[in-house]
Amino acid sequence: xxxxxxxxxxxxxxxAVYAQPHHIDSLKFINSSTPIPDHPRLLLLxxxxxxxxxxxSTQRISQGVHAEILQKCDxxxxxxxxxxxxxxxxxxxxxxxxxxxxxxxxxxxxMTHERKYLxxxxxxxxxxxxxxxxxPDHYLDVAEMTMAVAIGxxxxxxxxxxxxxxxxxxxxxxxGIATSFDPTYPNYRKWLSVTNNWNQVCNAGISFGALAIxxxxxxxxxxxINRSIASIQIAMKDNGPDGAFAEGYTYWGYGTxxxxxxxxxxxxxFKTDFELSKIPGFLKTASYLENMIGPTGKNFNYxxxxxxxxxxxxxxxxxxxxxxxxxxxNERSFLTREKLAKNTDRLLPALMIWxxxxxxxxxxxxxxxxxxxxxxxxxxxxxxxxxxxxxxFVGMKGGSPFVTHGHMDAGSFVLEAxxxxxxxxxxxxxxxxxxxxxxxxxxNKQNGQRWKIFRYNNFSHNTLTFNDSLQRVNGYxxxxxxxxxxxxxxxxxxxxxxxxxxxxxxxxxxxxxDGQFVIVTDEIENLDKETTVRWAMLTSAKVDLKGxxxxxxxxxxxxxxxxxNSPEISIKTWTTNxxxxxxxxxxxxxxxxxxxxxxxxxxxxxQVFLIPGNARVNVSKPLPPLKNWxx
Numbered sequence: 263x264x265x266x267x268x269x270x271x272x273x274x275x276x277x278a279v280y281a282q283p284h285h286i287d288s289l290k291f292i293n294s295s296t297p298i299p300d301h302p303r304l305l306l307l308x309x310x311x312x313x314x315x316x317x318x319s320t321q322r323i324s325q326g327v328h329a330e331i332l333q334k335c336d337x338x339x340x341x342x343x344x345x346x347x348x349x350x351x352x353x354x355x356x357x358x359x360x361x362x363x364x365x366x367x368x369x370x371x372x373m374t375h376e377r378k379y380l381x382x383x384x385x386x387x388x389x390x391x392x393x394x395x396x397x398p399d400h401y402l403d404v405a406e407m408t409m410a411v412a413i414g415x416x417x418x419x420x421x422x423x424x425x426x427x428x429x430x431x432x433x434x435x436x437x438g439i440a441t442s443f444d445p446t447y448p449n450y451r452k453w454l455s456v457t458n459n460w461n462q463v464c465n466a467g468i469s470f471g472a473l474a475i476x477x478x479x480x481x482x483x484x485x486x487i488n489r490s491i492a493s494i495q496i497a498m499k500d501n502g503p504d505g506a507f508a509e510g511y512t513y514w515g516y517g518t519x520x521x522x523x524x525x526x527x528x529x530x531x532f533k534t535d536f537e538l539s540k541i542p543g544f545l546k547t548a549s550y551l552e553n554m555i556g557p558t559g560k561n562f563n564y565x566x567x568x569x570x571x572x573x574x575x576x577x578x579x580x581x582x583x584x585x586x587x588x589x590x591x592n593e594r595s596f597l598t599r600e601k602l603a604k605n606t607d608r609l610l611p612a613l614m615i616w617x618x619x620x621x622x623x624x625x626x627x628x629x630x631x632x633x634x635x636x637x638x639x640x641x642x643x644x645x646x647x648x649x650x651x652x653x654x655f656v657g658m659k660g661g662s663p664f665v666t667h668g669h670m671d672a673g674s675f676v677l678e679a680x681x682x683x684x685x686x687x688x689x690x691x692x693x694x695x696x697x698x699x700x701x702x703x704x705x706n707k708q709n710g711q712r713w714k715i716f717r718y719n720n721f722s723h724n725t726l727t728f729n730d731s732l733q734r735v736n737g738y739x740x741x742x743x744x745x746x747x748x749x750x751x752x753x754x755x756x757x758x759x760x761x762x763x764x765x766x767x768x769x770x771x772x773x774x775x776d777g778q779f780v781i782v783t784d785e786i787e788n789l790d791k792e793t794t795v796r797w798a799m800l801t802s803a804k805v806d807l808k809g810x811x812x813x814x815x816x817x818x819x820x821x822x823x824x825x826x827n828s829p830e831i832s833i834k835t836w837t838t839n840x841x842x843x844x845x846x847x848x849x850x851x852x853x854x855x856x857x858x859x860x861x862x863x864x865x866x867x868x869q870v871f872l873i874p875g876n877a878r879v880n881v882s883k884p885l886p887p888l889k890n891w892x893x
Contacts, residue, residue, distance in 0.1 A: 294480035301419035343389035350694035353397035361410035362608035369611035391433035405467030408438035412474035458666040459517030461497035466524035505546030506635030510565035548580035553633035562657035566667035566690035578617035642753030646777030660739035660755035673725035679874035745892035798855035820875040
């Protein structure tokens with residue numbers, strides 16, 4: 263038995279000994295005498311159901327979301343309670359399923375008072391409370407399970423039997439909160455000082471547990487909540503200065519949403535978020551996410567991301583906080599009945615809380631056609647229209663492979679036109695399968711095994727490669743200029759340090775011209791050695807090669823790749839067949855581009871035109887050098 267009364271007492275009393283770093287435990291924002299509301303206190307106070315019921319009665323979309331939640335709850339009644347089954351080293355899938363069920367069922371009970379939802383939620387809570395543990399060796403599992411059980415305990419508190427409350431409370435205490443003070447677990451508190459999604463998710467989950475049992479353990483709750491308020495700032499500051507989220511679209515949906523769960527919870531209880539939402543860049547991150555989605559509905563899936571875009575309930579919190587409904591331009595389409603039925607977001611009930619005062623059907627479109635954000639993984643996102651599904655959209659990134667979940671993709675881009683994603687990104691490869699094959703997926707030093715994975719290195723991305731070498735892990739590519747000039751929307755990134763030791767200087771500019779076509783310009787200054795550069799673009803289209811042109815065709819649409827000012831260059835293709843048995847297959851994809859030799863010490867420029875089928879383009883006149891692009 264890992265826990266004993268004495269051990270638990272000592273851990274709580276002397277937990278500052280194990281503080282990593284110490285100052286996180288020493289900061290004070292609340293004290294145990296701070297008054298708090300009675301149950302329910304997490305996210306939705308007693309009586310606030312009436313506000314949601316008003317929205318349901320007056321807003322068609324709210325009606326649809328509510329009906330979908332109840333339908334999902336009814337389907338849950340036919341399943342077995344969650345079981346403790348690991349997938350590889352993770353219990354995370356089960357923690358997430360528990361959160362999905364308990365949050366939905368607890369919402370259904372509070373809104374309808376149909377006993378079937380209460381009874382089933384209680385079964386789920388008791389089932390996971392009786393697990394041997396919540397797998398603290400992979401701490402996200404504990405965090406999500408603690409949040410799940412905390413919501414159920416808090417929202418159903420007055421309707422659970424005394425025996426059930428005792429069992430559930432004990433599980434929150436010992437299987438959840440106590441493990442965050444227990445140094446016998448590997449890296450048991452590392453998440454307190456990291457900048458990535460682990461910080462946001464773990465702080466949110468454990469704090470929900472502390473808030474749920476606050477009245478029974480006020481000193482412990484004080485310690486946990488003060489620790490989280492201090493710690494979560496570390497991750498929130500990573501959105502600075504402009505809101506670009508270093509880990510990309512998918513992990514924005516994870517980390518930022520849990521961050522909002524935390525902010526909303528403490529603000530409900532303490533009537534303040536302790537000015538956390540004022541951290542520079544944090545509120546701007548909503549614009550980042552909105553601009554990341556192209557006209558096809560796919561996102562710019564750099565790093566470990568899937569190109570499938572999903573409903574993001576947190577966007578409704580941002581829209582309300584900023585009083586800017588235009589942030590929900592994409593969410594509006596996700597909330598159509600057809601798309602909503604496919605939604606599997608375990609936090610969907612939060613949308614009913616955050617969106618109850620917003621009529622999504624009345625929002626207006628965003629105004630700007632370019633969005634640029636700096637930070638650890640800077641991006642530039644450009645489009646010709648917000649309303650035309652055939653619009654041109656191009657996203658480019660700089661950054662570094664060293665960021666969490668990063669790839670060797672500095673300089674990479676995606677391109678959409680005529681409803682087709684022409685230039686794409688593979689995104690991530692499923693982690694557990696790699697780990698089960700003993701691949702050190704997280705070894706991101708220069709010679710780390712991570713960069714042998716085909717989807718993660720620069721050979722599979724829409725960027726440059728010099729002499730078949732990898733990008734530099736410790737390099738960094740900033741976006742150094744940009745312009746929203748309607749005839750010449752553009753951004754430029756300096757890739758020089760990403761290719762340190764390979765070339766002297768490398769800059770890439772991408773321009774959306776007249777809202778019709780795209781030009782990729784690369785300016786390279788070589789070292790005192792002959793260098794071969796490879797320019798590559800990943801596509802799912804059929805490729806027909808024609809000298810220094812290639813015609814891409816897909817779904818009856820066409821796109822021309824042309825290098826008009828370099829007649830000596832011939833466009834070619836490379837296979838995307840996986841080089842290792844642990845690499846995922848990549849059917850239906852091709853790398854298209856060219857190779858060129860740059861003489862020692864010389865400067866060379868390449869201009870690649872990407873022209874959708876209906877665009878009218880004069881390719882005979884080259885663009886000015888990057889230094890003369892509009893800024």
